[in-house]
Amino acid sequence: MSKLEAQRSWGERLILLVPYLWLAAFFLVPFLIVLKISLSHTAVAQPPYTPVFDVAAGWSGVIRALSTLSLENYALLGSDSLYLASYIKSLEIAAGSTLLLLLIGFPIAYGMARAPRRWQPVVFVLVVLPFWTSFLIRIYAWINILQRDGLLNQLLLALRIVDEPPAWLSTDTAVYIGIVYSYLPFMVLPIYATLEKMDETLLEAAADLGCPNWKAFWLVTLPLSRPGMVAGALLCFIPIVGEFVIPDLLGSSQTMMIGQTLWAEFFANRDWPVASAVAVVLLCLLVVPIVIYEQVQTRDLARGG
């Protein structure tokens, strides 16, 4: 189907151009503006930064704008340990919860893939269904359970496991629970997709040759499901680093995740240039995993996945 560019009809150009221009205008250009504002000065004004482009001034305006660029916001990020702690905390929680998601998600995906064929569509829908309900609602549901006199503590007290109700909310544990809960389908589904496509005769061959089940799992199933695990891990890790809602509602206010820091800079401090600088640094941290993810995604689709 590949045609030369010159032969494209106007209709085909339009098909490409409409989404291309939309995404360029509302996805690409905004990032350039973020970059620009992260380099400008904070001002007590509305909007709270010194203006960027003066279109009327033409080239001299552009040059003047360039000369006012400054790295002061980035210097602030480097000098205040609050930001560094926030970035480290985010990466730490993202890495930890991605690992937890792998450990919890793999057995579920495995159970799905090994379920009897006629059950599979039902099980699939059951796993996906909670994803369709609002993210906010699912986190809210956990506040119901985790609050001090909530159901979890009532249960623990009734079973006499604890004497004093422990505080679950405003702890890292609650954040981990919330993240694992919300992102579980994103981990389970890619792993399930690779396990389901796996050629089971390979396992039979291993069994015929006297390989015990656990060893066949270790040597055959696990390596073959790696693409799914990689896709799932990226799908979870990248957004979790910038997560805002979960740590804000379930976590403590002592060490904030970077999404919260950005939010606070923007909404509470109204320091847009610093918020932009936080976003740019976050994006730089995530650019490698995002590029890997895009390659995985493109390759999967090329294979007809």
Place this chain on the structure above:
Amino acid sequence: MRRASWFNIGSLALGLAFLYLPIVILVIYSFNASRLVTVWGGWSIRWYSELIDDRAMLESAWVTLRIAFLSASAATVLGTLAALALVRFGRFRGRVLFSGMIYAPLVMPEVITGLALLLLFVAIDIDRGFWTIAIAHTTLITCFVTVVVQSRLLTFDTTLEEAAMNLGCPPVKTFLTVTLPLIAPALVSGWMLAFTLSLDDLVVASFTTGPGATTLPIRIYSEVRLGVKPEINAVCTILIALVAIGIASASLLAKFHHGGRGAMAGLAGR
């Protein structure tokens, strides 16, 4: 050779319990007669009847539904065009940038997208509110539609189109009478996915909103920050019920068309 071992059944059952238990508890407590959310005071629909009088909440719901409808529809058009370009056009200039812009929003942290869009709206100096949220949501959810439609197009039998064109059917008519009906189920599931995502979004809407456009998630969030309230349990239960009805009708639709699974496959693509 499929044996449902106890380990497999156990891990599945535990996983599903983990996924459903919190939601079930929330739904049950929305029917709690007691204002104290932790004490069970018997069954009641008190909080639902109080919701009917909550004008602000109803107003938010109406705004949210209109935004979701608009942006899901726009995203379906844009996403389908993008999917056609990605699947049918082979190599073209700027393809890497194009597919980059398509897939990046799938994983991009929402705080970044929200901030970026807001700064754009401020830079071009338009009034923030209903329309800016709609534009932001369209941008955010287009990529999900693209992934869903793309997976349908990849399994599409192109000989059907060729046959139509060989018989003298013009390209536009071929698209409308052959291609579109065949990918329609994917469009429907893409639209539904987009609608749900727009309905859900808190972060991007918070950045791009303005006076007079408080969406339901923004309102729920501001209430939730102050603690658990039975009214919010009721709102959440209604939303869950709406989504469940939507999914049920979609899966009925999928029974008649195979493309319905595209929506589910699309979820795996996030």
